[in-house]
Amino acid sequence: MKDGIERMTKTNAGRFFEDYTIGQVIEHAVPRTVGQGERALYHALYPARHALYSSDAFAQSCGLAASPLDDLAAFHVVFGKTVPDVSLNARANLGYAEGRWLKPVWPGDTLRSTSEVIGLKQNSNGKTGVVWVRTRGYNQKDECVLDYVRWVMVKKRDLEAKAPETVVPDLKSALDVSDLVIPEGLDFTNYDFTLAGEPHRWGDYEVGEVIDHVDGVTVEEAEHMMATRLWQNTSKVHFDGTQREDGKRLIYGGHVISMARTLSFNGLANAQMIAGLNAGAHANPCFSGDTIRAWTEVLDKAETGAPGVGALRLRLVATKSGEAGQLKGEDGKYLPGVLLDLDYWALIPV
Amino acid sequence: MKDGIERMTKTNAGRFFEDYTIGQVIEHAVPRTVGQGERALYHALYPARHALYSSDAFAQSCGLAASPLDDLAAFHVVFGKTVPDVSLNARANLGYAEGRWLKPVWPGDTLRSTSEVIGLKQNSNGKTGVVWVRTRGYNQKDECVLDYVRWVMVKKRDLEAKAPETVVPDLKSALDVSDLVIPEGLDFTNYDFTLAGEPHRWGDYEVGEVIDHVDGVTVEEAEHMMATRLWQNTSKVHFDGTQREDGKRLIYGGHVISMARTLSFNGLANAQMIAGLNAGAHANPCFSGDTIRAWTEVLDKAETGAPGVGALRLRLVATKSGEAGQLKGEDGKYLPGVLLDLDYWALIPV
Amino acid sequence: MKDGIERMTKTNAGRFFEDYTIGQVIEHAVPRTVGQGERALYHALYPARHALYSSDAFAQSCGLAASPLDDLAAFHVVFGKTVPDVSLNARANLGYAEGRWLKPVWPGDTLRSTSEVIGLKQNSNGKTGVVWVRTRGYNQKDECVLDYVRWVMVKKRDLEAKAPETVVPDLKSALDVSDLVIPEGLDFTNYDFTLAGEPHRWGDYEVGEVIDHVDGVTVEEAEHMMATRLWQNTSKVHFDGTQREDGKRLIYGGHVISMARTLSFNGLANAQMIAGLNAGAHANPCFSGDTIRAWTEVLDKAETGAPGVGALRLRLVATKSGEAGQLKGEDGKYLPGVLLDLDYWALIPV
Structure with missing residues (x-):
């Protein structure tokens, strides 16, 4: 090269399909301490209002020591660490399953992640393959705070590399309520609906009901990049505007x-905590300038053993156009205005 | 509707004029714990430099336990909670009066708000009415930290609804210095003017004096949305770009x-604390791309009983064009470049 | 003026060349307490991943009490305070030298800065002069945490003012490793390379080696203004879009x-701490929309007395175009795509 300087490759090129083997456990860098700063930023980046994550006093009235880190912020931190090892060469993020929040993340906790390879399937084109990983997030006491399965389509480095034995993991289409872990001490018997913002309790929601959340947020480049960096997600497509003619960056699905x-x-103010992630699809890409709206369909209801705590299984749909309740076309494909189809379990006072 | 799914309305439609009655007290959702994260964000979103809110050590040298949350940040948090109940169907934010900061808000405090309806007057067109509320912010010890009166023009839901008896509250045009509450322990006798940034003390300001603050900030969508969300203000016009052709969002007046x-x-570095809000008008709307400048007119001066602490009554004017000192045209209306006309009491070393 | 109101000048006009004298010590306003909020914002504004600043647990495994404030965040806070006194009337930021990080900055620390004038040289045009200052940052215990020399070209207020005696300070072209102060207790003997993100240690880097850091970030107005405000840097050119036709603002070099x-x-994950700043040039201006990339050349290597701790002297180059390793043209001038040429010492496990 020019100047006669030797240039070395010390940068991370990411893993390719043939770099994964069943049973392999990848320890991800970089551990991260979270706290009040992350809480404030979560409130600045999103219209976050669930009382249990907004107020220490409210969380204490629900039997917790303090307001934990938002469940999705915990998810993003754990997820972000996996990107350099799992999705740098991914062509597509195919799905999520069996996600469980096992312990609240408290201010001052330090999170790290590992991923275990639980499935491999080379595609028939011989150029890519599907990798299933079970990712686990741990706190500084080595307690698992979160685990979930994710599968991605990954490029092969060497098209001649031999296909691995196909292993497709047996995943639940949805968690049973008995799979959910209710945070220790959680008690909704003295729940203050006025402070929480809405009167609707578990019994007020019916399976099949659709709630149009009404509000919209037009998203900006600076916001999604700040959010995505905050979770130390390093995927280039979110930050580097030179990859597209219009300079736009693909918005991280987690945003x-x-x-x-x-x-x-607005409609589910009391669905305070996320306890389980059953499935998720990023149906269409989202870009700066899109106005995100949301609607929810109630998929299931269940009681839990915890005092005053019920569970709702909810389909949360984000859109950039289209009406609440409209998800797929006659061809069975997601409508072009649908951004996200997420299936999760929330905890709500009975 | 399509899919045969029943869609229910659980979202907040806001209150209309006929939903308010004199004496009614509305408890607002959602309580919020504030701390170091909010302080850092306030410094990132605004060119905040007043030493008492920047440095714990400086605040301690002024007799306080630590640096409190910025007075305006406290105001925004308390105000934000009222939006879903008071101004979701408001056509205009008409004024403020009798605002008093009663106690500093410390990192770790949890704030909630209530509003008492103190005035009602249906407009002659029969379509709208004016609602006066006295809003109070409380900390987790149920101490009132802030109260102020605000009045808004609200739509009627049912144009046939009978007009309520007109009650127009008797409000002070400006607080007297004896109405102000000086934070317990505040003592400016050992005030460090060098660290604070300017030598000008109470005695250096004269009634009628106008200070051009010189600097300008061109505002961006991402910034005002982050700020407005941080205070959990949910007013749609600030976030949803689909409401205007140009995709711009109306900037929250508090920004x-x-x-x-x-x-x-820059010119009032020692006007450290805001103790009273006499009046305020959002003269013209502000949009992304506007360059905000500010000037101040000294309206009044007074001594307080606290050691070394004087008070200045100041008119703070924000502009997007025009010169310092120019406020209204010959027709008595605000000039088109004026964004804000705010009348407040500040505490400053004598 | 209009309205017959007297307008006074209480705003800071900045210092001009003739306002500086050799030996003069300027105490800068405004002290600033830093903490978890600043840490979170640093992670939101930059793709910050060095483990020692991301994780308290990791920092503790390296012998420190907790994760300190990022070294550059500390630099920006100390630097920002100098702007109203040193660079408000500066025409150019000419260079840095002899920068040393003397103590970590811990969450809760309060920083202030002073600058001592150590050099003066009027330019031959008689309109400007060069001012050299040694800036020191102190914590609330009056311990010096950081010092560095910076020189700027400053306008004269009065072109007739007599030129001062020329004093050009004798500055080291680079610090010797023995000049560096290793944080008390720092110990890399149990360093966890897996958690840190890369296997490359001190011994793996060779003098002359060039590392292309591969990733790019397209920068936005909202981001650089938030960052620059966070450090209380008040230079108008970063915030006021009316100064240019295109409304763009010059991005703070520190961003x-x-x-x-x-x-x-990405390539230097283990170059955890910055211990010394040898030199720095802001080669070309950076604007919103530019995509920043970076490359590093290894300039020198040295051992330190601390357990497991080695030092690398690195040239860090930021670009908006051009290839890694290309810095200057045949005319000896920086290539137009080069934004920054920074020469620093980093601490890395041996």
Whole structure:
């Protein structure tokens, strides 16, 4: 090269399909301490209003020591760490399953992540393959705070590399309520509906009901990049505007998840905590200038053993156009205005 | 509707004029714990430099336990909670009066708000009415930290609804210095003017004096949305770009207040604390791309009983064009470049 | 003026060349307490991933009490305070030398700055002069945490003012490793390379080696203004879009430094701490819409007395175009795509 300087490759090129083996456990860098700063930023970046994450006093009235880090912020931090090892060479983020929030993340906790390879399937084109990983987030006491399965389509480095034995993991289409872990001490018997913002309790929601969350947020480049960096997600497409003619950057799917979930406050203010992630699809890409709206369909209801705590299984849909309740076309494909289809379990006072 | 799914309305439609009655007390959702994260964001969003809010050590040298949350940040948090109940169907924010900061808000405090309806007057067109509320912010010890009166023009839901008896509250045109509450322990006798940034003390300001704060800040969509969300203000016009052809969003008036107040550091660096809000008008709308400047006119001066602490009554004007000192045209209306006309009491070393 | 109102000048006009004298010590306003909020914002504004600043647990495993404020954040806070006194009337920021990080800045620390004038040289045109200052940052215990020399070209107020005696300070072209102060207790003998993100240690880097950090970030107005305000840097050109036809604002050079340094994680993940600043040039201006990339050349290597701690002297180059390794043209001038040329010492496990 010019100047006669030797240039070395010390940068991370990411893993390719043939770099994964069943049973392999990848320890992800970089551990991260979270606290009040992340809480404030979550409130600045999203219209977050769920009282349990907004007020220490409210969280204490629900039996917790303090307001934990927002469940999705915890998810993003754990997820972000996996990007350099799992999705740098991914062509597509195909799905999520069996996500469980196992312990609240408290201010001052330090999170790290690992991913175990639980499935591999080379595609018939021989150029890519699907990798299933079970990712686990741990706090500084090595307690698992969150785990979920994610699968991505990854490029092969060497098209001649031999296909691995196909292993497709047996995943639940949805968690059973008995799979959910209710945070220790959680008690909704003295729940203050006035402070929480809405009177609707578990019994007021019916399976099949659709809630239009009404509000919209037009998203900006600076906001989604700040959010995505905050979770130390390093995927180039979110930051580098030179990759597209219009200079726009592909918005991290998790930004859409958090925007939709926080918009869902209006109609689901009491669906305080996320306890399980059953499935999720990023149906269409989101760009700066899009106005995100959200609607929810109630998929299931269940009681939990915790005092005053019920569970709702909810389909949360984010859109950039289209009407509430409209998800797929006659061809069975997501409508072009649908950004996200997320299936999760929330905890709500009975 | 399509899919045969029943869609229910659980979202907040806001209150209409006929929903208010004299004496009614509305408890607003959602309580909010504030701390170091909000302080850092306030410094990132505004050119905030007043030493008492920047440095714990400086605040301690002034007799306080630590640096409190910025007075305007406290105002925005308390105000934001009232939006879903008071101004979702408001056509105009008409005024403020009798605002008093009663106790500093400390990091870790949890704030909630209530509003008492103190005035009602249906407009002659029969379509709208004016609602006066006295809003109070409380901390987690149920101490009132802030109260102020605000009045808004609200739409009627049912044009046939009978007009309520007209009650127009008797409000002070300006607080007297004896109405102000000086924070317990505040003592400016050992005030460090060098660290604070300017030598000008109470005695250096004259009634009638106009200070051009010189600096300008061109505002961006991402910034005002982050600020407005941070205070959990949910008014749609600030976030949803689909409401206007140009995709611009109306900037929350409080963003302009904070921008002007922080710009006023340059010339009023020692006007450390806001103790009273006499009046305020959002003269013209502000949009992304506007360059906000500010000027101040000294309206009054008074001594307080606290050691070394004087008070200045100041008119703070934010502009997007025009010269310092120019406020209204010959027709008595605000000039088109004036964004804000705010009348407040500040505490400053004598 | 109009209205017959007297307008007074209480705003800071900045210092001009003839206002500086050798030996003069300027105490800068405004002290600033830093903490978790600043840490979170640093992670939101930059792709910051160095483990020692991301995780309290990781910092503790390296012998520190907790994760300190990022070294460059500390630099920006100290630097920002000097702007109203040193660079408000500066025509150019000419250079840095002899920068040393003397103590970590911990969450809760309060920083203030002073600058001592150590050099003066009027330019031959008689209109401007060069001022050299040694700036020191102190914490609330009056311990010096950081010092560096900076020189700027400043306008004269009065062209007739007599030129001062020329004093050009004798500055080191680069610090010797023995000049560096290793943080008390720092110990890399149990360093966890997996958690840190890369396996490359001190011994793996060779003098002359060039590392292309690969990633790019397209920068936005809202981001650089938030960053620059966070450090209370008040230079008008960063905020006031009316100064240019296109409404763009000149991006604070320190924003480019932090962007480049954090991008350098990819290839230099273990160059954890910055201990010395040898030199720096802001080669070309940076504007919103530019995509910043970075490359590093290894300039020197040295051992330190601390357990497991080695030092690398690195040239960090930020670009908006051009290839890694290309710095200057045949005319000896920086290529137009080069934004920054920074020469610093980093601490890395041996």
